Amino acid sequence: MLFLEPWFWIFIAIAIPMYWLCPPRLKVYWLLLVSAVFHYHFAGPAGMAPIIVLAIATYFTAILLSAGRTPRLFGAACAAIIGALAFYKYSGFAVRIVAVLVQRTVASTPPWMTDWRAPAAPLAVSFFTFEFIHYLYEVRVHNRRPIRNPLHFAVFAIFFPTLASGPIKRFPDFAPQLAAPRNPRPADVWAAGQRIIRGLFKKICIADLSVEYINIFEASSHLTAATLALLAVLQGFRIYYDFSGYSDIAIGLAQMMGFRVPENFDRPYFSTTLQEFWRRWHMSLSSWIRDYIYIPLGGNRAHRAFNLLAAMVLCGLWHGAAFNFALWGLYHGAGLTIEAGVRRLRPGLFTNGWPQRILGWTICYSFVTYGWLLFFYPAEIVFAMTKEAVWSCVPS
DSSP states (O other): OGGGSHHHHHHHHHHHHHHHHSOHHHHHHHHHHHHHHHHHHHHHHHHHHHHHHHHHHHHHHHHHHHTTOOHHHHHHHHHHHHHHHIIIIIHHHHHHHHHHHHHHHSSSOOHHHHTOOOOOOOTTHHHHHHHHHHHHHHHHHSOOOOOOOHHHHHHHHHOHHHHTTOOOOOHHHHHHHHHSOOOOOHHHHHHHHHHHHHHHHIIIIIIHHHHHHHHHHHTOSOOOHHHHHHHHHHHHHHHHHHHHHHHHHHHHHHHHTTOOOOOOOSOGGGOSSHHHHHHHSSHHHHHHHIIIIIHHHTTTTSOHHHHHHHHHHHHHHHHOSSHHHHHHHHHHHHHHHHHHHHHHHOGGGGSSOHHHHHHHHHHHHHHHHHHHHHHHSOHHHHHHHHHHHHHHTSOO
């Protein structure tokens, strides 16, 4: 976690007070400078090059699209952005799949496949590519006015609090704040400081401590149903308090400079349905998946089951290039599809009565929690652990 490095807190101790001291007309310049320093420190020149190239291409593409240029430009730009994401994050995964298929059909795998090493992914490639696609989509499809000030677009692209791990920003909400930057009120600074401390507590005292207990369970030679359930609960705590802790820090840092960025979590483990869970979990990502994958595929209008499954598999792969992430996404897509079918057939099960809510929470939390095993472990290991836990319940 970049926010835990000593260098970062020295950087913050300089960057934010100097931002407060800058006159309004220089604040955006200072913000771009410190964001570039942050990016250079953690990514280096090689890590900065892709975002610079894609940002320049995205900026000019949006200007041309707003002038009514051919839609092919939109498709080409999105293809380039998706291609960069695929190359840096998924090329190794794709080569491994092809190598397995080749090995099953011909005598030997070509040497270049066995020797392939995926290039090092640029810092935050999953986040800035999603923001650029959102930006172009909004300009092309919803006719939004692009950011014409290149300085403002550069800050949107590499705003340091959200650069590394989000939340994923929406430019119609963020860009107007750059037009009139202001210092936050003392009460906002106090609230932001409390949020940063809360985020650090979540990360260090809950998420990292959960990992210590997880390691103990993973080293156990025998898993019962109770220990497997506890392992799944701990993995759920680990990922929630890690992600939400980082989000709290990022949102708090932005608030310290007078900026609002999207919320990312809203007590997701209190959800009583999977649909509600995904409205509360990693909200900037889940809303992006809804708006730019699920709805363009057809949403609820046609082939809803396919759209849900496709969107959730892509959501899973967004977290990492591995089969377990795709399976986790498929698992949630299947759950959402089944829940939608039950809702149509038995809407009375989804009322706000206490019996229905308690039952709904029990089913939802159990489903989500077991799913974290699929997120963190290969499918064959989850199957083996589940089988062992089930057999432990059978009387000998």
